[in-house]
Amino acid sequence: MTSKPVLLDRVRPAAEQPLARPGVDRTSIGALVRKFYSRVRKDERLGPIFAREIVGDWEPHLEKMTDFWCSVILKSGDYHGRPVPAHLKLKNIIEADFEIWLALFGETASELFTPEVAAVFVERAERIAASLKLAVFFHLGPATNAPAQ
Numbered sequence: 001m002t003s004k005p006v007l008l009d010r011v012r013p014a015a016e017q018p019l020a021r022p023g024v025d026r027t028s029i030g031a032l033v034r035k036f037y038s039r040v041r042k043d044e045r046l047g048p049i050f051a052r053e054i055v056g057d058w059e060p061h062l063e064k065m066t067d068f069w070c071s072v073i074l075k076s077g078d079y080h081g082r083p084v085p086a087h088l089k090l091k092n093i094i095e096a097d098f099e100i101w102l103a104l105f106g107e108t109a110s111e112l113f114t115p116e117v118a119a120v121f122v123e124r125a126e127r128i129a130a131s132l133k134l135a136v137f138f139h140l141g142p143a144t145n146a147p148a149q
Contacts, residue, residue, distance in 0.1 A: 016075070017075070018073070018074045018075040018076075019073045019074065019117065019120050021114075021116075021117050023113070023117075024073065024074070024113070024117055025074070026066065026070055026074075026076075028112065028113070029066055029069045029070050029073060029074070030062075030066045031112060032069065032108055032109060032112050032113075032121070033062055033065045033066045033069060034062055035108050035111075035112065036104060036105055036108040036109075037050075037058065037061075037062060037065070039104045039107075039108060040101070040104060041058075043100060043104065045097060045100055046097060046100055046101060046104075049090060049092065049093060049097065052091070053090065064079070064081060067079040067080075067081075068081065068083070069121075072124050072128070073120070073121065073124070083128075083132065084131075084132065084135045087132050087135065087136050088135065088136060090136075093136065095133055095137055098129045098132070098133055101129065102122075102125060102126060102129055105121070105122070105125050106118070106121075106122045106125070109121040109122055109125075110122075
């Protein structure tokens, strides 16, 4: 007979490892974040959405996003925010906005990193976007206790 903990270990995916590659560090991730958000701010669709949320000094947001991506890529543990609630409060976003975001992110990562490293950033960005889209756009209706007809 197999014990429950052993079965759980079989279905759990392996934990992601830090991406240990030359040139992938807080400085390069910070450069990615800044170049990416510069593009976001200029984008005709995304720019106004972000401008409504981040008024004035962008540096705190850029540092928070650098912490986020360092945690995602380097497993630094620097990020302590809550991305889902932050995205739930956004007004006027549609699913297609995530595709624009991903395209700009992928373009930026490809310019700054080798194809292998850029692919890791993009793959993780795609998973993050998928999770956020589910959180923002997929809502179950209220549960009902009505008997089945």
